[in-house]
Amino acid sequence: MKLYTYFRSSAAYRVRIALNLKGIDYTNEYLNLVKGEHRSAKYLKINPQGLVPTLEIEDGVNLSQSTAIIEWLDEVYPDPPLLPGDSLARAKIRSLYSIISSDIHPICNLRVIKYVESSLDAGKEGKLKWIKHWISEGFSALESEMSDTRFSAGNSPMLSDVYLIPQIYNAIRFNINMDNFPKLYSVYNNCNELPEFFQASPQYQEDATSM
């Protein structure tokens, strides 16, 4: 499989974690979002939205949208399950990660914050305020939903961790004080002790630093 990716993209980071947790071999095709490589005619044929990630699952068969990709991976490679338990337990995991996938990430994404900064004239300071506001609001809700378990929804990594860790990485990059979210930060550290998470991190992406 081939993953079209960018080292700092949190949606691509989610897919890297899921692929690693499933023990799947894949290659990376890096696109530099800052240079606009995701808007090239060639890539738009692969992903008409011009977003990363895209997972090429076989020659010419491409999947876009991180949630669709991760759900497909979990269905086709059920071991270890990322959405285990009965329907209530599964709904709780979905509810946790939806705070990130629906309510934080889409409004803090590159093209949105560029629009806020430039087209809405908020400037750099306004952009940073926007990001901090929406991440902090979502994290406050997540912090109160979280129990005192090693991972976000129990004692093994689940889909909620797959979404949470990239979002925390992103929050730290924007200087959000994680002391305000001790349970989230503890889950972040526990996950990063696992090679499946650490090796998916932007820091670990070998080619990233050359971009």
Ligand SMILES: N[C@@H](CCC(=O)N[C@@H](CS)C(=O)NCC(=O)O)C(=O)O
């Ligand atoms: N809902 C999509 C979001 C994908 C997305 O927004 N990717 C970002 C990087 S995290 C991107 O490609 N941004 C490029 C841009 O905004 O121009 C998914 O989950 O895959």
